[in-house]
Every structure is written in structure tokens, then in C-alpha cells.
Amino acid sequence: MSLMKYKFILVSIALMLFGCSDETEVEQTAEDVAVAFFDAVYNQNDIDKALTLSTPNFAEELGKYVTTKNAARRLFNMSFDSVQIDAALGDKNVRREFKRSGKLVILFTGYRQDKLYKEMKEIRLVKKGDNWLVDELLPDPDFY
Numbered sequence: 001m002s003l004m005k006y007k008f009i010l011v012s013i014a015l016m017l018f019g020c021s022d023e024t025e026v027e028q029t030a031e032d033v034a035v036a037f038f039d040a041v042y043n044q045n046d047i048d049k050a051l052t053l054s055t056p057n058f059a060e061e062l063g064k065y066v067t068t069k070n071a072a073r074r075l076f077n078m079s080f081d082s083v084q085i086d087a088a089l090g091d092k093n094v095r096r097e098f099k100r101s102g103k104l105v106i107l108f109t110g111y112r113q114d115k116l117y118k119e120m121k122e123i124r125l126v127k128k129g130d131n132w133l134v135d136e137l138l139p140d141p142d143f144y
Contacts, residue, residue: 027130028131028132029132030087030102030104030125030127030132031087031104032132033053033125033131033132033133033134034087034104034106034123034125034132034134035085035086035087035106036049036053037050037053037054037134038085038106038108038121039085040053040068041068041071041072041076042068042072042080042083042085042108042110043082043083043085044068045067045068045069046068047062047063047065047066047067047068047071050062050068050071051063053133053134054133054134054135055126055128055133055134055135057135058133058134058135058136058137061075062075075137076121076137078108078117078119078121079112080108080110080111080112080117081110081111081112081113082110082111083108083109083110083111084108084109084110085106085107085108086106086107086109087104087105087106087107088105088106088107099127100126100127101124101125101126101127101135102124102125103122103123103124103125103138104122104123104124104125105120105121105122106120106121106122106123107119107120108120108121120140121137121138121140122137122138122139122140123135123136123137123138124136124138
């Protein structure tokens with residue numbers, strides 16, 4: 001077999017193996033993005049990830065705090081040693097109908113100094129292109 005045919009077969013096999021990916025990009029929901037945002041702040045301590053999940057305006061505000069601990073304590077007025085984050089009570093009908101923006105309540109269940117705390121925060125998310133981004137921290141909900 002000639003060297004040229006050998007290279008052609010090798011390249012063809014490589015393209016078949018690596019050219020097609022089984023990974024199909026799944027569109028993240030607003031709920032997924034909101035939970036990932038707060039998980040980056042509270043569990044991963046990753047301010048850069050939180051910034052990528054924010055609109056430019058909110059990223060600028062969040063960036064002023066430099067660290068996730070400062071943002072958690074000062075911007076969100078909550079701090080935890082460990083926390084579980086869940087999305088709830090969103091205006092899903094608005095997001096389904098207009099597919100551009102919506103509000104979402106995030107539930108936090110966590111511990112600080114061995115004491116259990118349950119908190120809620122309401123945020124606004126907007127859709128830029130195919131991605132949901134955290135746009136604003138809304139005043140605390142009056143659900144208490």
C-alpha cells in the first residue's frame with residue numbers, strides 16, 4: 001500500500017472517530033443558570049464563573065466585591081458554611097411566552113456555625129442569544 005493511501009485512510013479514520021461528537025449541546029434553562037450562578041458564589045467560590053453567568057451590568061456590580069465571600073456577605077447579605085441551592089416559584093409563563101426575561105426565587109438551605117438557615121432571594125434573568133444570564137438582584141420577597 002502506498003504511503004499516500006495509508007495517510008488518507010489514517011486521516012479518514014481520525015475524522016470519523018473525532019469529527020463527530022456524541023455531545024449534543026443542551027440549552028440551559030433559566031433555573032439551571034440561576035442555581036449554577038449561586039453555586040459558583042457559595043459552594044465553588046468561583047467569582048469568574050459567576051461573572052460569566054451575569055449580564056455585563058450585573059457582572060460590573062458583582063465584580064466590585066472582588067471575592068465571592070465579599071459578594072455573598074455584602075451584596076446578597078447571606079453567608080453559609082455549606083448550602084443547598086434550589087430554584088422555585090419562577091414566572092415560568094412569562095419565560096415561556098416571551099422567552100426573553102423572567103423573575104425567579106432561589107431557595108437557600110444551609111448551615112452557618114452549625115445552625116440551620118433558610119433564605120430566599122429573587123433575581124431577574126434575561127436571555128441574551130441562546131443563554132440565560134443573571135441580570136438583577138430584586139428586593140427580598142415578602143413571603144415570610
